[in-house]
Amino acid sequence: MNGNSKRNAARLRGTAMVGAALLAVVLTGCASDSTAPGGTPEPSLTSAAPVESATPTYTATPTADAGDPAGWTVSETGVGPIELGAEFEEARAEVPAWTVEDACSWTAFWNDPDGTVTAYFAEDSEAPDGVATIDVAALTDAVVPEDAPRTAEGIGLGSTSEQVHAAYPDAVEQTATVGDATLLRVGEPGTIFFTFQAGSDVVSAVTVTSRDEPPYEVCG
Template sequence: MIASSSRMRGLVLVAAASAILLLTGCATAQTDAAAPRASTPPSAARVAPAPTPTPTPTAPEEPAVWTIGFASVGPITLGSEIASVDRSMDGFTRAVYEGCESVVAFEKAHVPTIVIPDRLGTGLVEQIVLMGNVDELGLAEGAPRTAEGIGVGSSLTELRAAYPDIEFQGDPPTPHYGLSDEAGHWILFTLYEDVVQTIVVRDMPVVNREYCS
């Protein structure tokens, strides 16, 4: 009977201890649950820099859109340095003919040959000559033109319609038609079988028969 009482008191003590531990665990759990958690600041949003656009190369103008003026043909200007002309002639082949070092020519398919003679040896553009084979297919479409639309390959009828007052120069070396401005610049046209074959821009109304002399 005494042993039963001792066992009973032991169970009561164990149960009491378990209850205390259980209550302590709950209190701890409630304390943890009630404790405010430190908030972690959101990381700053990273914005990727915009890619730098790659510049689109500008295609050089085709000679077909060049304008023949009284002092220039497209980017080539009377009085400029011949050495600087190369930078404006993308797509052309530069040629210096044997035995004719005073003449520089620029050639391109379906475009009149552009000849720059340096007869005086100044190194400057004294005249600009456009020469073409009028029988070449597509040559007229690729040729530079005056503001009135005349270029190598134009007909005599078109030339006279564009310039009703154009003068015919019947000089023995090379008969031609000519226009001048108030500054004394000329645009000269030679024809073959009533088709414009050569156009010369210079400061005098003369078309040379030879350029190598």
């Protein structure tokens, strides 16, 4: 190889080395800068760390306060913690402050400290088979539903017949067998009864019973 050829080969090798170096710089710049034309960053392909969802917490439904019957709910199966069909002694254990008299041992009584509301639950004295009647009654005309147990719809002592019918369109009216009270029955016989004394349009008693109607008296 002559001198000119050697010089040309040397220049070609130098040019190739410079080109390789420039290419490496360009590639490095591309790898470090992911900004798209116009200055908008390209979305990263790196997946985000999964976000753990919070575990839901549940609050238990509070049980009826045995010492506060005014907060109890009346339903077709019972009143507050007292349920139809429950063993009498088991029901008494739910409300230890209620009293039982020797002369009426099948009945437990409660009276509001203010003397405005009275209540009882009883089994059938002739055929004891668990709690058969739970009754709440007003002792004054000033009682309102919030003073005593009431239904989930807010109906209780002091509610009007119009309010009862509005809450329970299928309520059936019947006359008490004994006495002159008018009854509004919700559901089939043996469920919830709202009692209206003669000449009155407000509920004077709320009764849940397995009987065909609320008993006229419980200890007679």
